[in-house]
Amino acid sequence: MSQEWPLWEIFIRGQHGLSHRHVGSLHAPDAEMAIKNARDVYTRRNEGVSIWVVEAKHISATAPGEKGPLFEPSESKVYRHPSFFDIPEEAGHM
């Protein structure tokens, strides 16, 4: 199946002010058709106001095996959460 269309990852902005969210993937011969296919596959029920497509091969990802060294060290560092400060009244809600 070397002639199969490349895989594209699809990101859709649900409404103005929100960021694009990954909604799934699909196949398409080029970026333009990937956008059209995304429109037809992922926005049939009025889900979006903007579509981004990225060819899957261009996405670099963390390896599941590196989960330990990458993410676990931050579990024990509660002081990184800004929850040890008294917020002045004047600053209001943050």
Add this chain to the structure above:
Amino acid sequence: MGAAEKLAEMTQEQLVQYLLRLGDNTLVLGHRVSEWCGKSPVLEEDIALANTALDLLGQTQLWLGRAADVQGEGKSADDLAFLRDVWDFRNVLLVELPNGDFGQTLMRQLLFDAYHAVLLAELVNSTDATISAIAEKASKEVAYHLERSRDTVIGLGDGTEESHNRMQAALDLLWPYVGEMFHSDAVDAAAVAAGIGPDPASLRPGFDAIVTAALAEATLVKPDSDFAHKGGRTGAMHTEHLGHMLCQMQWLQRAYPGNKW
């Protein structure tokens, strides 16, 4: 001349015929396209074709609903769609032709979409407020249909040798069905006089501009003949394919009259 006086230029029966032509085109093509559901070459195209079919059926509901209203016999759009016989259909022959392969379906789609887009752009200005409103809604859907069929025809025409040959064969097969869309008769003349809709012949340059550019980019050669099969939109004669299609489309209402779900 006011809108009311203008409308007098068109008889009620002519207006019904005019609306049936619009609604039967979208109904028959919508059904044809829906025949791909679950059988398209790839999932993405399957959903895209289903969306197109649903757009066309939605438009049908509006056109045939308006036709039934003007007719004033208490019928609904569903009655017109499911309980008329083949000789009462007023669609152009192009849309009733079998799907053929995927390329042939998309070539038919391009030819109809190009016509549909230029027609709706004119119907937006109709003196009939309902026709104008339906055209306004439909033209957005059709702009997308055209973009999609155009790109796919270009991709397949300017693709592999196999896909190119299939697209050229599809164009050669379907081209003789193009002319019918631009033929005018007494119903069209009345529609023009009443300000209801355009003269079909006047739509040809707009159609040619879209299709000629697309075919050139698709490296396909437009057949050199202007011969046109016709008879669909006047009801004089349909191809043998429409009756078979209606058997499939109408059997449930025929077998279980009035059944709902």
